[in-house]
Amino acid sequence: MKKMRTESRGKYLPMRNMILRTLVVGGVISVALVAPKTITLLKKLDRGATNRKDLYRRITQAISGMERSGIVKTSGKYGHRQIELTDKGHAIIESIYASEYRIPEPAFWDGKWRVVIFDILEKRRKIRSRLRVLLTSTGFLRLQDSVWIYPYPCDEFIGLVRTHLKSGTGEMLSFVAEALESDKKLREHFRLL
Secondary structure (H helix, E strand, O other), rough: OEEEEEOOOOOOEEEHHHHHHHHHHHHHHHHHHHHHHHHHHHHHOOOOOOHHHHHHHHHHHHHHHHOOOOOEEOOOOOOOOOOEHHHHHHHHHHHHHHOOOOOOOOOOOOEEEEEEEEEOHHHHHHHEEEEHHHHHHHOOEEEEEOOOOOOOOOOOHHHHHHHHHHHOOOOOEEEEOOOOOHHHHHHOOOOOO
């Protein structure tokens, strides 16, 4: 998959990710609007008319590939098709966002452990899976299936996760443990020795 350089991050992002981000912001959008809006968002990437044709082609190819993969669904006639994220597309964009979220680490560890426990019903198993992805991607360590641990303050992250997953304190609890017996392996894992 071709990648484009983003000036703000200095990284290369797949075209698919940029289109997914556009869809998340815009919801359902028209193919006739995708390319101009993407060019507006990525103005620094559009190096004139010679590159524009190639950019439109790459956008169209990316959308077709995402449709074949079940990431987006399109409707309408060619030239005025609308694109909408599917559940699979929403899961992919969530994993992209999750991989970018970082909990700030203080200069010194305060010696306390942040523990998250959850009990999410089977009928909400997709939410449970999303929660595990979010916890893993931000650096939490699984102690047991529904018990995860992290060494640094993460109240803001927990609040964001609860809001995002529409999960209350009945399904997900967090607390601070002053001490944890036999935590040497945990301290080694988080490089706290």
